[in-house]
Amino acid sequence: MNQILNIETDQQQALLLLLNFLKQQDYQFTAITPLSHQRILARKSQLTNQKMTLQDIFGWNLAFAETDLDPELFALLKENQLLRIQYGQYLSLVRVASLDHDLFIHSSFPTIEQDSVFFGPDTYRFTYHLQQFLAARSHSFKRAVELCCGTSAAAIQLAKSVPNIKEIIVADLNPKALFYSQINANFAGLKYIAPIYSNLFDHLDGPFDLIFANPPYLIDADQRQYRHGGNQMDGCELSFRIIQEGIERLNPQGCLFLYTGVAIRPDSHPFLEQLEKLMVSKANVSWTYEEIDPDVFGEELDQPAYQHIERIALVLVKVELRV
Ligand SMILES: C[S@@+](CC[C@H](N)C(=O)[O-])C[C@H]1O[C@@H](n2cnc3c(N)ncnc32)[C@H](O)[C@@H]1O
Incomplete structure (x- = not known):
């Protein structure tokens, strides 16, 4: 156990040094969709004798030679098991994106x-x-999650733009x-961001x-945690639970902001219908639902689980508890 903790602490330090190194080099990298990323990788694989950049190593996650990286940084990453060997070259086990x-x-x-x-x-x-959303609101927030x-x-972005907040x-x-959240918050110099292990609100x-x-x-066939939205409501189960359980956790004048994707059937809109039913009984709640993109992840419609779905839309649900 102690050994695992030591590895984590050392890795944390190493990753903070990596972020500081990249910042000094004015590193910027915009993370794109996996499909577009794959296309760029295919394009890059056609090029030979190109100088390897920091974006190639930590953004595109290309294999690189030891001599492509600053020697001290290379040694630090290798020592802390943050590199993987592939056909005599190295791959970073993390990526770095900028926002x-x-x-x-x-x-x-x-x-x-x-x-x-x-x-x-x-x-x-x-x-x-x-x-x-926050720019249009005048209420102050003390406690956010x-x-x-x-x-x-x-x-982290919120903490920087809402200075009076006490706890996030x-x-x-x-x-x-x-x-990673702890490292990212430390790097941003934010001491009052507390990462907590929790299944939605459970802990x-x-x-x-x-x-x-x-x-x-x-609806992810492999049920990967970062992708799978639950088995109910065509993948919208977690989104719905966040609203349902979240309303019970709001202070008066508190608000909930949900960004999510919604699977829409040719003849019905199960997520919105469930939401309308839920809100009927909430007299002290005002809410809005808006579609901000009618069609994302179109390639998912080829998957067996999506054969009854016509499109996946991006939506914002904003909820406010009146006093
Ligand atoms: C699509 S990622 C979004 C991450 C981040 N919000 C962002 O915008 O970059 C969804 C995240 O939800 C987490 N997650 C999935 N199910 C969860 C649950 N039941 N409770 C808490 N977190 C969950 C996953 O581990 C993953 O980190």
């Missing part, structure tokens, strides 16, 4: 493992819309997400002024 001027550790490509930690286009859209936090990118909990049931105490989440929303 505005912040950097975030997330999982290596491809994200096929059960405990992969997600960062991608949904993260950018989620944080953007969350910022817009990001459920299904992944790298905690949204919580970031919760996930993937220990690796919590490990969280007390009420909140703000609850926000971008949960998994697909």
